[in-house]
Amino acid sequence: MGNGIDFKCRGCGHILKLGEGYGFMSCDERMHRTDALNGVYGETARRIMAEEEDIQTLWKVHVYHCTCGNYRSEGNITIYRPGKRTYTSFVRCELCGRRMRRTCLPRDPKCPKCGDIMDECDIILWD
Numbered sequence: 001m002g003n004g005i006d007f008k009c010r011g012c013g014h015i016l017k018l019g020e021g022y023g024f025m026s027c028d029e030r031m032h033r034t035d036a037l038n039g040v041y042g043e044t045a046r047r048i049m050a051e052e053e054d055i056q057t058l059w060k061v062h063v064y065h066c067t068c069g070n071y072r073s074e075g076n077i078t079i080y081r082p083g084k085r086t087y088t089s090f091v092r093c094e095l096c097g098r099r100m101r102r103t104c105l106p107r108d109p110k111c112p113k114c115g116d117i118m119d120e121c122d123i124i125l126w127d
């Protein structure tokens with residue numbers, strides 16, 4: 001379940017596709033475990049997955065915002081270990097390399113490329 005919005009920049013025509021929820025690309029848990037073991041969610045997630053057997057994972061797509069103005073929709077993984085702290089993977093901005101902050105779907109984002117106003121052009125719902 002989830003929803004998303006496509007935004008289009010008035011200035012440069014850049015399209016920003018943002019969404020949040022479950023099942024955005026796939027909800028196959030085994031695939032996310034394999035991804036985690038391959039380091040897709042970072043070194044810490046990889047190590048936990050390799051060292052511990054008795055874990056559960058939750059995969060979800062969030063909207064991320066960076067202080068440089070960039071928005072991105074990305075899946076992250078939360079790893080539950082019995083008796084230990086859960087671990088949540090994080091996302092780095094592809095433009096500036098900073099750690100991005102989780103946010104909700106923006107109403108009026110500024111274009112990450114040119115800073116102009118963006119209009120909603122498509123609203124997507126999936127289940």
Ligand SMILES: [Zn+2]
Pocket residue numbers: 009010011012013014111112113114115116
């Ligand atoms: Zn633009």
Ligand SMILES: [Zn+2]
Pocket residue numbers: 066067068069070093094095096097098
């Ligand atoms: Zn950034």
